[in-house]
Structure formats: structure tokens, C-alpha cells
Amino acid sequence: MVMVRRMLEYRGTGDRVTRILGLVTLVLVAVTAWLxxxxxxxxxxxxQLVRLIYVHPAAATACYVGFGLCAFASLAYLWPRTRSRRWDRLAAASAEIGVVFCILTLVTGSIWGRPAWGVWWTWDARLTLTALLLAVFLGYLALRRTGGDPDSRAKRCAVVAVVCALLVPVDHEATTWWQTLHQGNTILRPNPLIHGWQLLTMLISFVTYGFLFAWLLVHRYRVEVLEDRFEDEGYEVAIAERRAEGGVVTIGPSPVLSESLSVSTQKAGQS
Amino acid sequence: MALTTGESSDPASTSRIAVPPAPRVVRRRAFLGSRRRQFVAGVVIVGAMAFLIFQGLSNATEYFLTADQAVAQRAHLGTKQFRIEGTVEQNVRQADHLTDFSIYANGASVAVVDSNDPPQLFRPGIPVVLEGHWSGSIFSSDLIMVKHSASYTEAHPDRLKSQLPTTTTPGEASP
Structure with a gap:
């Protein structure tokens, strides 16, 4: 009960910085939509189908950034000198956001593909690898939910994340390496194949998605911190309450433990 | 009162303090908390990955043959289903749900008959990927996919300029 009360008292994952970030993101979304x-x-x-270019490529890029950041944070966790639960949390948060953007990429691509290509889906290299990327990172998120010691779980997940993220450059280069129905790069080439308002709007859409990604990442990271706290302190509180009910005092309690114990001891004294 | 453990070595003290049964601590089981669920999740993920890798590898390496490759391999391909790629020529004709046209690539031209409605962007001059098989020297297609290029061109780039209010500068002669 103490833990639940403390969770309810917590003011959430937002602060002044995230509110400003959210506001800027909202303005950018409106500007991108208008452009x-x-x-x-x-x-x-x-x-008119071209308007999906202001949604789909930026979502795909955010997906790559999410999975890339997950791999980077996982490597930092695996490296003994930089090992910290912070990296593990960052990996979890970025992978989850990457999955959200990956789903958005597949959905918007499919919506674009039906009128433009004539099919909702085809098994070409780019589409297949993107679907595979989603599947492996869903597996990674499932792995994160397995029980056991948090440190060994974090190590296990970090290794899996690094292996899974190897698909990102392969997916990105799929249109160059294999024959695909999906078109090749439009911007990342010496002479971009898009100009004027279309180019400007597309670039602004990348900035918008960048801010959206950052805003989501900060919130998701803080949720991860809360989850860790709940996991760590939940056991302590449960044990403390159980012992206090038996009128037992434990030496060296944590602040949470002390609070719980003092309440229980008072009750025992009254009875 | 005992310290650090919940058990007292003195049997008399045990009889004095009646320890009530603690309420059961209800902890919500994690989504993948049990080994059985983990196993099922693992099987689903591995199965999905195996299916995707199989589909991807069997298709990705040779997603289509260009028109000239398909012509060169016609005897070998027989009536096998495959994908062919080429640019649509000008002679597109549509009648009775059949689309009759030709595609070309690297100097080779292939006559095509398609039995389904072509997609929205289908037109002469656009690259397409067709699914179907050879019927003699004609490619019998049952699916047209438009393979549009990576380049984008504004339909009327001066649209905004034309919508701006026109201003007359001093000294400029008005009509």
C-alpha cells in the first residue's frame, strides 16, 4: 500500500523541459501538416499521393534511429567501464519507440503502396527486412519482460539488441544491393531527386519526427526509471510489511522500510 | 522481541505473542512470467522470423527478371510463374477487363496481356513489375505493380507565385 501511495503521489514523467519540448513538437507537427x-x-x-512522403520516410528514419540508439546503449552497457543501469533503460526506451515508428512505417508504406504500386504488400527485400526488423525487436521487448536477476537480464538483452540492430544497415541498403519494388534513396545522394517545396517540407518532416522522438524518449525513459524503482522497492516493502505484522524488527532498514515499520509497530503497540 | 528474524528461540515468548497470519501479498504476474508463456512466445517469434527469412531470401535475391533477361530465359522458364520488369510502351489498349500493352528493357520488348485492373499510376512510360507467366511469346500477367522512380517533380512549381497578389512598382507602366 505504501508503494502504491508513493506511486500515486509521484508527479509523473513531465517537467518544464518536456513541456517545452512537447510544445515545440506540436508546433512542428502543425507546420509540417500545413506545408x-x-x-x-x-x-x-x-x-496527391506524394504527400505521404512527408510521413513515411521520416517515420522510417526515426525507426532506424531508435534501433541504432538501442544498440549503442546496449554496447555501452556491455562495456565494463561504462556499465550502468541508465544505459539499459535507454536501450529499452529507444527500442520501444523504434518499434512504434517501425509499425508506423509499415502502415504508412502499405497505405502508400496500394494506390501507387497497386498492392498493399509485396515480399521484396526492403519490405521483408523491415518486417523482420519489427519482429526481432518485438522479440527483444518480450525478452526484456522475462524474470530473473535484473543485471543478467540486462546483459542478455544487450547482446540480443546488438545482434538485432545489425539488420538496420542491411535494411537501409536493401534497395541498392537487391532488386526491389521499393524505390531507392531520394535525398542521400550527390544530387537529390527532389526540389523546391517538396524538399523543404520533407526536411522539416525529419526535424518534426526528431523532436517527437526526443519527447517520447524522455518520457519513456522516466517510465523505465519508475518501473525499476517499483521492481526494486516493491520486494523490500512486501518483506517489511510481512515482518512488521509479526512484530519483528529488521536492522538497517531503508527509508521506505522505516516508514512501513513505524506504522506497523504503532499498530502492534495499540493492540 | 526478536531481531533480524521472525522466529524466536524462546517457546514461552512464542506463546505470549500471537502472530496473526499475514495477508497474502498479491503480486501481479509479469506478462511473460511463466516458463510456459515464455516458450509459447519464443516459438511464435522464431516461427515468424523463420517465415520472414524464408520469404525474404527466396524473393529478395531475384525479385524480378528484366524484360531482356526474361526473353533470354524463355525456354528455361516455360510456364512458370515469375516477375518481369520493364517500362510501359505507348501502345496501351484496354477492352473487356483486359489490358494489352508492351514493356521494354535493355533493347528487348515483350508483349503483355493483363487480366486485372491496372493500378492508379499505370501509364505509358512508367516502369512496372508484372507477375505472370509466358504464354508462347506473350507474357500473361495477373498482377501489375508500378515501380515508380525515386525522383519527384512538382506538378506546377510556380503555383504559389501565381497566387501571390501582384504589386505595381513605381514607374512601371500599367496596361
Whole structure:
């Protein structure tokens, strides 16, 4: 009960910085929507379908960044000199956000593919590898939910994350290495194949997704901190309450333990 | 009162202090808390990955043949289903749910008959990937997929400029 009360008293994961970040993100989303839907002209070949380019590539990039950051944090956790639960939390948070953006990528790609290509889905290298990327990182998130010692679990998950993230560059280069229905790179080349308002809107969409990613990451990381705290202190409180009910005092209690014990001892004295 | 443990060595003290049974601590089991659930989750994930890798590897390495490759391998391919890629020529004709056209790639041209409605972006001059098989010298297609390029061009780039209010500068002669 003490733990539940403490959780309810907690003010959440937001503070002034996240509120400003959220506000900037909201403004950027509105600007991107205005540029993408009103200002930017239709495409010569794709017509109005081109407007999905202001959603889909940025989502894919955010997905890659999420999985890349997860691998980086996992490597930092595995490296003995930098080992810290913070890296493990960052890996968990970024992987989860990466999965969200990966799903968004697949959904928007499918919505774009039906009218543009003529099919919702096809098993070409890019699409298959993106689906595989989603599957392996869902597996990684499932692995994080397994029980056991938190440190050994973190190590196990870090190794899996690094292996899974090897798919990211393969997925990105799939359109270059194999024949695909999916088109190749538009911007990352010496002469970009997009210009004017279309290019500007697309670049702003990348910035918008970057802010959205950062905002989500900060909140998700803080939720991870709360979960860790709940996991660590939950056991202590349960044991303390059990012992206090039996009128037993434990030496060297934690602050949480003391609070719980003092309440129980008072009750025992009254009875 | 005992310290550090819940058990007292003095039997008399045990009889004095009646220890009430502690309420059971109800802890919510984690989503993948049991070994059985972990096993099922593992089987599902491994199965999904095996399926995706199989599909990906069998398709990705040779997703399609270009029109010239398909012509060169016609005898070998027989009536086997495969994908062919090429650019649509100008002679597109549609009648009775059949689309009749030709595609070309690297100097080779292939006559195509498609039995389904083509996608929205299908038109002469656009690259397509077709699923179907050879019927003699004609490619019988049952699926047209448009393979649009990575380049984007604004349909009317001066649209915004034309919508801006026109201003007359001093000294400029008005009509």
C-alpha cells in the first residue's frame, strides 16, 4: 500500500523541459501538416499521393534511429567501464519507440503502396527486412519482460539488441544491393531527386519526427526509471510489511522500510 | 522481541505473542512470467522470423527478371510463374477487363496481356513489375505493380507565385 501511495503521489514523467519540448513538437507537427497538405504542390507522376512522403520516410528514419540508439546503449552497457543501469533503460526506451515508428512505417508504406504500386504488400527485400526488423525487436521487448536477476537480464538483452540492430544497415541498403519494388534513396545522394517545396517540407518532416522522438524518449525513459524503482522497492516493502505484522524488527532498514515499520509497530503497540 | 528474524528461540515468548497470519501479498504476474508463456512466445517469434527469412531470401535475391533477361530465359522458364520488369510502351489498349500493352528493357520488348485492373499510376512510360507467366511469346500477367522512380517533380512549381497578389512598382507602366 505504501508503494502504491508513493506511486500515486509521484508527479509523473513531465517537467518544464518536456513541456517545452512537447510544445515545440506540436508546433512542428502543425507546420509540417500545413506545408504538406496546403503549400507543397502535387507531384507530376504521383499527384496527391506524394504527400505521404512527408510521413513515411521520416517515420522510417526515426525507426532506424531508435534501433541504432538501442544498440549503442546496449554496447555501452556491455562495456565494463561504462556499465550502468541508465544505459539499459535507454536501450529499452529507444527500442520501444523504434518499434512504434517501425509499425508506423509499415502502415504508412502499405497505405502508400496500394494506390501507387497497386498492392498493399509485396515480399521484396526492403519490405521483408523491415518486417523482420519489427519482429526481432518485438522479440527483444518480450525478452526484456522475462524474470530473473535484473543485471543478467540486462546483459542478455544487450547482446540480443546488438545482434538485432545489425539488420538496420542491411535494411537501409536493401534497395541498392537487391532488386526491389521499393524505390531507392531520394535525398542521400550527390544530387537529390527532389526540389523546391517538396524538399523543404520533407526536411522539416525529419526535424518534426526528431523532436517527437526526443519527447517520447524522455518520457519513456522516466517510465523505465519508475518501473525499476517499483521492481526494486516493491520486494523490500512486501518483506517489511510481512515482518512488521509479526512484530519483528529488521536492522538497517531503508527509508521506505522505516516508514512501513513505524506504522506497523504503532499498530502492534495499540493492540 | 526478536531481531533480524521472525522466529524466536524462546517457546514461552512464542506463546505470549500471537502472530496473526499475514495477508497474502498479491503480486501481479509479469506478462511473460511463466516458463510456459515464455516458450509459447519464443516459438511464435522464431516461427515468424523463420517465415520472414524464408520469404525474404527466396524473393529478395531475384525479385524480378528484366524484360531482356526474361526473353533470354524463355525456354528455361516455360510456364512458370515469375516477375518481369520493364517500362510501359505507348501502345496501351484496354477492352473487356483486359489490358494489352508492351514493356521494354535493355533493347528487348515483350508483349503483355493483363487480366486485372491496372493500378492508379499505370501509364505509358512508367516502369512496372508484372507477375505472370509466358504464354508462347506473350507474357500473361495477373498482377501489375508500378515501380515508380525515386525522383519527384512538382506538378506546377510556380503555383504559389501565381497566387501571390501582384504589386505595381513605381514607374512601371500599367496596361
Amino acid at each position: 504538406g497538405l496546403v503549400v507543397s504542390p502535387p507531384d507530376k507522376v504521383q499527384g
